[in-house]
Amino acid sequence: MSELQVDVDGRTLTISNLDKVLYPRTGTTKGEVLNYYAQVSPVLLPHLKDRAVTRIRWPHGVEGSSFFEKNAPGGTPSWVRTHEVSTTGSRSGKGDGTIRFPICDDLATLTWLANLAALELHVHQWTVDAKGRPRHPNRLVIDLDPGEPAGLHECARVALMVRDALAERDLGCTPVLSGSKGLHLYAPLPDGRGSLDSDGTTALAKEVAEELMKEHPDLVTSVMTKARRPGKVFLDWSQNSGSKTTISPYSLRGRERPTAAAPLTWEEVEEGAEDDLALEQLTMDQVLERVARLGDVFEA
Incomplete structure (x- = not known):
């Protein structure tokens, strides 16, 4: 060795x-x-x-x-x-x-x-203080998980719906390619909303998911059962639970190729909603090139 x-x-x-x-x-x-x-x-x-x-x-x-x-x-x-x-x-x-x-x-x-x-x-969606005690979550996350034959094109369409639904609740959000199949949407919780605990953020994410499933039943589901997902995008609200985790932006994935979770701009998501070939998961080399060119678009 x-x-x-x-x-x-x-x-x-x-x-x-x-x-x-x-x-x-x-x-x-x-x-x-x-x-x-x-x-x-x-x-x-x-x-x-x-x-x-x-x-x-x-x-x-x-x-x-x-x-x-x-x-x-x-x-x-x-x-x-x-x-x-x-x-x-x-x-x-x-x-x-x-x-x-x-x-x-x-x-x-x-x-x-x-x-x-x-x-x-x-x-997790929460951080720890200097003594290691979990704080209330400082963000909400919704995982857009496509059921075949749906893919990133359908995720992009749904991401725009989630963005609008969160905006109605005075929350902005940032899209991130998961590096696997779908997209993650992160909504930072501003002062005042940061008083929500993990149960509160889970309930809020579930509310958005169920609302969009009701409005777009042919494209969106909030039901975890995989048999209910073919051709639809599952809005996984459960990752806001205090015990659940989400892949970090810029982490690698253990897939066949060395893909990584990569933040996107909303312009790229809008293009992906129009063109079913506009979005693809990115490899680590593509992510490094992108960061060198654009910096951290999550922060932007």
Whole structure:
């Protein structure tokens, strides 16, 4: 096993198996994955800041087995920020136990996670305070999940409907390609709306989903049952639950190709709603090129 010691922001890390292929279809190696996360870190890390990170790891590449990991694993460096969080993710602290989550606030921690083949980084809609206590969520998310033969074109059409429905509730939102099949819509909660707990944001997202399903039953569903989804876009409101997570913007996905979650402009979504070939999931190289050219359009 080849190993290399590197210095990352003053931390010494042991990196292994840089030549190991993690995406066999494209020949993408672990070294290339580490390079992606290093280059995208200026726009990725603000989306991870103060958020407990659930990882999906593919130690033998994306054609091998994977596993979810919430707790900080054995051997976690002492300098990695971790916090004990209730398993419910609730402010009350009531639950069956706690999980010691890592918090990925810096490049050294991000590099350490990538070296563990943690390709996917999933986070909650809430952040933790300095003592590790979950705050109320500071955003609402709706996951647009297309049922075949629906795809990104249908997701773009529905995203415009969700944007209008949220605007009626005085909320703006930002579209993000999921890196998998669909789109995610993030609505920051302004002062006053930040008093909603996870149950409150879940109820609000469900209200929007059910309203649009009623208005557009041939295209939209808020029902989780997969048998009800063919040709429709499922508005998954449940990811606002305190215990649920969503892939972070700019995280890689463990798909056949090294795609990544990528923020879009609304102009691009509008074009995708008109042209069924205008939108596609983006690879990590395309995302890096896009960031170099446009910066973080999520922030814009």
